[in-house]
Amino acid sequence: MTAKIEVSPEIKGLIFDLDGTISDTMPIHYIAWKNAAARYGIEFTTELFEQLAGIPLYPTVEKLNKLFNKNIDPQEMGDSKEQEYENNMHKARPVEPVMEVIHRYHGQLPMAVGTGGGRQISQKSMHLIGVDQYIDKLVSADDVTHHKPHPETFLKCAELIGVAPKDCLVFEDGILGIQAAQTAGMQVVDVTKHYEVTIGQE
Numbered sequence: 001m002t003a004k005i006e007v008s009p010e011i012k013g014l015i016f017d018l019d020g021t022i023s024d025t026m027p028i029h030y031i032a033w034k035n036a037a038a039r040y041g042i043e044f045t046t047e048l049f050e051q052l053a054g055i056p057l058y059p060t061v062e063k064l065n066k067l068f069n070k071n072i073d074p075q076e077m078g079d080s081k082e083q084e085y086e087n088n089m090h091k092a093r094p095v096e097p098v099m100e101v102i103h104r105y106h107g108q109l110p111m112a113v114g115t116g117g118g119r120q121i122s123q124k125s126m127h128l129i130g131v132d133q134y135i136d137k138l139v140s141a142d143d144v145t146h147h148k149p150h151p152e153t154f155l156k157c158a159e160l161i162g163v164a165p166k167d168c169l170v171f172e173d174g175i176l177g178i179q180a181a182q183t184a185g186m187q188v189v190d191v192t193k194h195y196e197v198t199i200g201q202e
Helices: 024-039 046-052 057-068 074-093 097-106 117-128 151-159 175-181
Strands: 012-015 111-114 170-171 187-190
Touching: 012 151, 024 046, 024 074, 024 170, 046 057, 057 074, 074 117, 111 151, 151 170, 151 175, 170 175, 175 187
Parallel strands: 012 111, 012 170, 170 187
Antiparallel strands: none
16 A cells, blocks of 8 residues: 655645556557557567657657657557557556545645647546546647647646646656656656556556
8 A cells, every 4th residue: 555645735736647647548558559669660668668758649659750760650650559549548547546636635726637648538538537527627738839848738737727836736657747847846746656557567
């Protein structure tokens, strides 16, 4: 049993990443990327996955093109990966220590989700684990110009919930997301310290 995540009394708003933070979707994303990349002769390792976590769909393919000197159509590969993910996303389980925070502060503090995923699939993911009953504010990859580690996603979340960035606490599992929160001047919790991450374990 992991320790309860504490929230400091001066915090006035909570912001959550989605994949790997509220919903344990990362193993499903990883398998989908691994299979999609294999079709183009790329070995998609867990290290590579962690390095690219938080980057939206098509820009991830652009990064792979640079890293492996390929000329893959981002939409073609991205869409095949996303389709496989969508077919398996029902297997994701909520990250219990983070859901406990959401239940505890529902109706007490304003909350938003800030994700690098597209709006449609993020809404579906939130619905599947039931978090949409508690949080209706969402900033997705479709809603910003600059993605994590740029702070725009989290700054828009703060604006949506009407809380100054310095008074927001962000829950994240990715390096880029943690950097984004810090750059936005927000406090941040690395949720990977609170649950068992199983990426790459099939």
